[in-house]
Amino acid sequence: MLCNTLKTNGFCAKALNFYLTYIMPKITLTVNGKTHTHEVEGRLLLVHYLRDTLGLTGTHVGCDTSSCGTCTIHLDGKAIKSCSLLAAQADGSSITTIEGLAPEGELHPLQEGFKEEHGLQCGFCTPGMIMCAADLLSRNPDPTEQEIREGLEGNICRCTGYHNIVRAIQYAAQKSAVAV
Amino acid sequence: MIPSSVDYTRASSVGEAIRLLAENPDAKLLAGGHSLIPAMKLRLNSPALLIDIARIAELRFIEDTENAIVIGAASTHADIITNQYLKGLTAMIEAGELIGDTQVRNMGTLGGSIAHADPSADWPAVLLALEAQIKVQGADGERIIPAAEFFTGFFSTALDSGEIVTEIHLPKAAVGSASAYRKFMQPASRFAIVGCAASVTVEGGVISAANVAFTGVSDAAFLDEGVASALIGKSATLENIEAAASAAAEGDMHINEDHFASQAYRKHLAKVYAKRALAGACGL
Amino acid sequence: MSNKFIGKSVKRIEDKRFITGKGRYTDDIVLPGMTYAYILRSPYAHARIRSIDYSAAEAMQGVVTIMTGEEVGHYGVPCGWQVNFKNGDIMKEPPHPLLVKDKVRHVGDAVAMVVAETRELAQDAAEAIIIDYEVLPAVTDASKAVLPGAPLVHDDVPNNICFDWEIGNPKAEVDEAMASAHHITSLDFVNQRLSPNAMEPRSYIGQYDNVYDKYTLYTSTQNPHLIRLLMCAFVLGLPEHKVRVVGPDVGGGFGSKIYHYTEEALVTLASKKIGRPVKWTETRSEAFQTDAHGRDHVTHAEMGFDAQGNIVGLRIKTFANLGAYLSTFGTAVPTYLHGTLLQGLYTTPKIHLDMTCVFTHTTAVDAYRGAGRPEATFLLERLVDLAALEMGVDPAELRLKNFIPAFDGVTQPGYQTNVALQYDSGNYHSVLERGLEMLGYENFRKEQAEAAKTNKILGVGFSTYIEACGIAPSAVVGSLGARAGLYEVGQVRVQPTGKISVFTGAHSHGQGHETTFAQVVADRLGIPMEDVDIIHGDSDTVAFGMGTYGSRSLAVGGSAIVKSLDKIIEKGAKIAAHKLECSADDIEFKDGKFTVKGTDKSLSFGDIALTAYVPHVYPANLEPGLDFSSFYDPTNFTYPFGCHIAVVEIDKETGFTRVKRFIAVDDVGNVINPMIVDGQIHGGLAQGIGQALFEGVEFDENGQITNGSYMDYTMPRADDLPMFELDRQVTPCPHNPLGVKGAGEAGCIGSTPAVVNAVIDALWSAGHKVKDVRMPMTPERVWKAMQPA
Structure with missing residues (x-):
């Protein structure tokens, strides 16, 4: 909606570009071997992206302070807490969640x-x-x-x-x- | 817990980051984000724009130069503790291994930590004890700030608002010198109630130079001159170390207090941990 | 019974979904058209609301509705247990509104609820609500709240006293016994307030279907049917048959998810109002403020001994903090779940507890793992250990001297205590003796003497406990004020192909019912475990139930299932007798076969199941089908007991205390799955050790929780604990069909005083003769105990 307003108000392409880059980052990342592309709010946490946008609810939220570790996933092969990372920060990364740790039907x-x-x-x-x-x-x-x-x-x-x-x-x- | 609305952009170079910072007075730099994002989730901090500098290649390296080990500011704690060039700087490894937890060490950065200047963070004490030089860059160019001048108070540093920490230079350990870091953890957050970094140079069995720095004790990390000066010229024995350590955290300074440690107890711990860090550095 | 599965460490059936990330907790559920609620809470412990202005918030993008106390403040959640004053007056029971209209009474008290299209927008809008508060003074300590002039939590509750209460022998008799004592050990202590901290924050989804005029509530609860009953009958007045309550996978409870919380009713009301599903999930910060806390007693206790070391009397005065409002079972915990356990394992002839239950400007207090029994055990075991130190006798010897002699409850009667309960069966000496053997007691004392000369001193602490589980005979608890029955329901449906669906009113949120119950069913029916499915947590599929708490699932819920299994076997025998042309009395059922005694003529369980549903050749006057439901109401509580021993090492320079060893010898009656029982004990030990060394909710003078996050509230972590050393003794429960007593709380009940006693023992060994170190025994508190006075 804001995008349309900007257009009709005759904002230059640079401003529009600024808006698209800054306000709704478009992210592309690989999760459990599958590539996804989404426009996300800047403030969207990676854990909410995984749970709400991708439906990967095996990654949980147990605290507000990066303390409990229930949101732990692998970002480019390393364990991180996905509650303390914006989805946008993970743009271009490869992610593994519990759902993707082992091939379907097998156990790690x-x-x-x-x-x-x-x-x-x-x-x-x-x-x-x-x-x-x-x-x-x-x-x-x-x-x-x-x-x-x-x-x-x-x-x-x-x-x-x-x-x-x-x-x-x-x-x-x-x-x-x-x-x- | 969700941050307030915020715009996000990724800077591709230090120059771009500095330009963005200059153009957006309500912007904040984002590296590992492990101090900033939690604060934003609690809405204690609501910047308008985040400038992500974590992936700027020129900020993430560890180099062995002639006089110093140089660490790019966006190097993570995990990068540091696994780096071969830093093996000789024991306090760096010991402190890095005690920061947060595995996940935090994989994301959090050295530059982010020192720019945030949490009074209980581990790195500031180590950089003080190792006499690090901190290279920063702003619109007006680069400058070097000695660690002893960098940490100016409670969550405050000598950084100007448009500046970015780019490199940390650690002088190479001189022959006969060694360092150690010992930490008494706040059991919940695992930040330091008292963290002590000690660096000691022993020549012919006699201490010729010493630095003792604390974190967690006061509103900023500091070098404890009283302990250090009491060591110079003494032989490196436990008795001498204990005597010198008893001077720790004395004098006219603010001592932190919380429900894990009163001022008196913190002061006491400072003396115990000075002793332990010094003993570690002296291999005792 | 063939015991192919019972007694075996069968791996858990439920694990597969959890280890692959496929568990389905409430917050994982997304319904079409779902909205998100955010609850705006009071930042003050005590304040009058002058005005609420939500006009700006209401106009914000994505906001669907905003509710305040004006709209729903007349609804309130009830207390489930009435306790009377000593003089017979009924307890004070002020309302606990869904949203507060006039006055907030603790930090986190709910003032408004915003429902919006997304979680983000709901929180953004809540920030735009302007509330004008007149801040009032607050009181958080129960022993201070009763003093004249203390701020009142509820204007019509004088001195903040909800009720006073006593139990035991007449006070005068106890006074007389204490007057005759050769030695009296007295102790003032605080059993501090704990936050339960189930790892899954509470989450609820309300859904209203206007086609069927039906409500569904998804809730992270330990007892879906109880929530439905309370919400329909006592809160919203909804028709119970038009309400479905589902407790899907639940990420831990430890008591905190027993209670009917205001937010459950709020999302239900809101979903009807807006015609869309409403989800609310708390943050951890909210959990610290609103999930019912546990413990919080301020106590003065005295134990008297004769010259030979026999306990002659026990006299106690306690102030129990109930918080600002009565939680569902908040009143029962300090009274019937605490006072009734003060006999402990000892023959103490005279006991008196004087209890005052008090409102304060704090989060409500209710049952947390152990619920009353840890407080009783702590009191007794601290006194006994301290008495041993004071009298210079061995703490283990002093216990052995005062233990109740062994009794099996079958050939010997149960043990009648002075505090109302009758223990079912027990053999107390042997658990302590086994613990001493595992410890290597004599060696330990030598090691300790050596360590006393170094910088790392050692201590050993004992705790021998008893608890009352399997709550409870309905008639008994009814006579004591419970407003619900405490039976359980178990339905066993044999499908025509011989597969079994079991519907239980118990709810599993980590206990492994899907495995343990299936072991029982498979053994009784002589069929493979994979032919059994345990279904729980949905009020539309499970007929009824009282839920899971008080270590009751197997003792009560399992017994209900066994009753249904007995009925199935009995009916199966009739069908078999008809087909095999003999009398039902001549049929025996074993290993999944109905056999004519003394012959090889038999029919399999599957044959009988099919016949029951295809009744072509079938007894006259017998209904087709093989499906029984049973209610099991126990005749007594069950009484697990055991011995816990902690060895601690204290850094003399810092006071830092590490648990070096922890030995637990528990007797929880018969054991169906040893692996699961051990797991229950481990978890309980961690929580009990947590109370001793790490945990405790702290308030400042304004009633703010000063450690309401994991950055400040110390949860025990992996590197804070040792490997546990466990052993088990089995004294079967004589009054339920499985002989089980319950294992959920034992670890948490016994362990706390063992650790505290160990620290005190270490301090005495180094010459610091202190009576107590306040819990949690942080390094600073222990260090202070070692400083010259």
């Missing part, structure tokens, strides 16, 4: 580990935990218990007391080691 060793070791209860923190743990194992394939605990410092679980999450990650590390 971490997903398997969480199930085998009872690493989840209500499941709300689980996608973020798994995405964070995947980053940890990519940097450190054979972490100690303490390294696992420190690696999870950005993720809160209220159900498990972390005991079985640690074991789930140990399971995945072991399984991946065998696979290699």
Whole structure:
């Protein structure tokens, strides 16, 4: 609507261009292997883009302060908190969410580990935990218990007391080691 | 939690970012965004325009030059702690590993952190102890600000409004000198209640130069001259370090207070952490 | 029963959707035409509203409607439990309006609701609402709110006292026992206020269908039917059969999602008003202000001992903070869920609790994991450990001396306490003995003596607890003031092909019912687990239910399912007898087969299921079909118990305290799925340790929460906790068919005092003979305890 107003008021092409660039950034990104292009509000958070625009509701929102980690995804291969990033900041990036961690019908060793070791209860923190743990194992394939605990410092679980999450990650590390 | 409406643009060069900043007085620079976006979500900060500088290639590098390791301001905390050139600057690695969490370290940047100048952030203490030089650029060109002059107060720096931090120069560790960072964490936010960076040069068993810097203790990170001067000329023993550390956070200064740490307790922790950081730097 | 599944750590059926990001929580649901609500809340703890101007907001782009107290303030949410004053007067029960018209009573009190096309626009418009407040003084501490001159939360509640209450032996008898005591240990302490912090923030969607004149409420709740009943019968006056309440996947509750919250009624009303679905999802900041808090007791307690170390009396005065409004079960928690547990595991002959329940300008307080029982356990276990230190006796020995002797509740009667309850079965000595063995007690004391000379001192703390679970016999709770029954409903529908659909009124929000209940059903019917589907959380498919709280799902909900299974087997036997031409008494059911006793003539469960729905060859006078629904109302609470032991290490220079070891030996009766039970214990331990060391809602003098975010409220994280060392003892519950007692809260009830006791023990070992360190025992508080007075 504003765009039309600008046009009818005879704004020069430069102004219109300014408006399009500044006000509704057009973003193109790859999510779980699929390329998407959308015009988004500047203030749209990446987590809301994933949940509301793309319908990928496995990524959750559990706090307001980048503290809980339930919104953890991979941006260009690294774990980040998608609640603290604008969708526009991710323009041109490749994103993996929990839905895309393993091919459809298969489980990633971490997903398997969480199930085998009872690493989840209500499941709300689980996608973020798994995405964070995947980053940890990519940097450190054979972490100690303490390294696992420190690696999870950005993720809160209220159900498990972390005991079985640690074991789930140990399971995945072991399984991946065998696979290699 | 949703920010107020804001326009967004991505600058492709430092020059463009400086021009945009000059043209838009209500604009803010956005690097990792890990201080700014949370503040915007709480609507504590509502800029009209965000100028994203995170992807400016000339700001993201780590270089080994003759006299210094030079870090581009948009380098992330994760870039720093995994970089081979920085291995000799132990305090940088130790501090970087204690910032936030994995996810924050993957997004947050060194330049963003120091420009924000949170009084509990880790980097400022380390840059002070390592005598970093901070290169900034504005419409009038570049200038170098020593770290000791950069952090001027509570969330405030020597940066002018149109300026961007571009590089951080860390003098290479002199022979016989070493550094360490020790942090007593606020358990919820994991910011520093007390963070202490120490850099010590030992020649023939005797301390010839020392810097001790704190974060979290006062309204800005600061060099504690009292501790440092008490060390010069002393042999690097635990007893001497403990004696010097007992002078930490004394004198006429504001000491922070919150429900995790009163002023008295913070002051006490400063002495304990000065001792621990110095002991770490001296390999004791 | 074949026990092919019961007792086995079967991996959870529900996990698949959660680990792949396919869980469906309320905020994940998008309905066509959906709008978004934002609730404007009071920034003040106590203030009069002079005016509200929302004209500018109403005119903003995308705003659909704005509601205020003028429109809906006459609706209010009820309290579900009436407690009377000592003198018999009914408790004070001021209204809790959906939106406040006149006066706000805590930070976060709801003043207006904006409904808009998007979440962003709703919040933008709310910022444009102008409210003129006259700020009034506030009071947040229950023990201060009762003092003369304290600001009143409700003008018609004198001294802010909702009610006073007592339980136990007559006060004079307790005074007499205490007067005769050789030693009295006394302690003043605060059992601090906690925020439950389920990771999923509360989320609701109201939807009204004008074709069928039907409402649907999607809600992150622990008990959808209870919400429907309360909202229809006590709040909005809607016809219950025209309201469907769905509790989809719920991201944790811990008590905080039991209650009927104002926002559930608000989105329902708004959806009718605008004819479109309305979604509201709270932020974490709102959760800190509005999700019912837990605990918050200010207590003076005394325990008397004779010269031989036998407990002779227990005398307690407590002020319990209820917050600004009564939450659904807020009144029951400090009374019937707390006072009734003060016998603990001890033979204490005389007990008296004097309780005053108080309104303050704070968030409502209600049940949080354990609910009253952690407070009772904390009080007892702190006193016993402190008494041991004061009298110079061993804390484990002192407990063993005072424990109630073992009883099985079958050949021996239950144990009648002095505080109304009768324990079902127990064997208390052995859990402590096992804990000591796991600890390596003697070695530990040697290690501790060594550590006392270093910078890292060590301490050990014990906690031996009992709790009352499986809430509860309806007649009993009814006589105590509950305004609801507390049975559970379980329907088992055998499909013609022999597959089973189970409908349970219990609700799973992490407990793993879809697995545990399926294990029970599959074992009883001798069929594979994949032939069983557990359905819960939808009032249109599940007949009725009371929901999940108080560790009741399996003990009460599971028992209701077992009752239906028994009916199915009984009817199946009649069908089998007809087909096999014998008497039903000659049929036995085992391993999924109906067999004529002593023969090899048999029919499979599947054959009988098909016959029931294709009744061509069928007994006369027997209805076709195989589908039974049962209500199970327990005859008593269940009483899990156990022993928790914490070992802590304190940095003498900083006071920083780390839990080095945590040992838990729990007896929760029979166990269906050990993996799930262990998981429940782990989670409870983390929350209990969290209370001891990290958590606590703090208010300033104006009633502002000063740590209402994860940047300031310390949630236990992975690197704050050790691996837990668990063991189990099994004393079956004698009065329910599965012999189960409940495991949801045990970890949280026992662990807190173990950690506090360990810190105190460490401090005494280093010569700092303090009675208490206030929780959460932050490094500074522990450090201060070590400084010269």
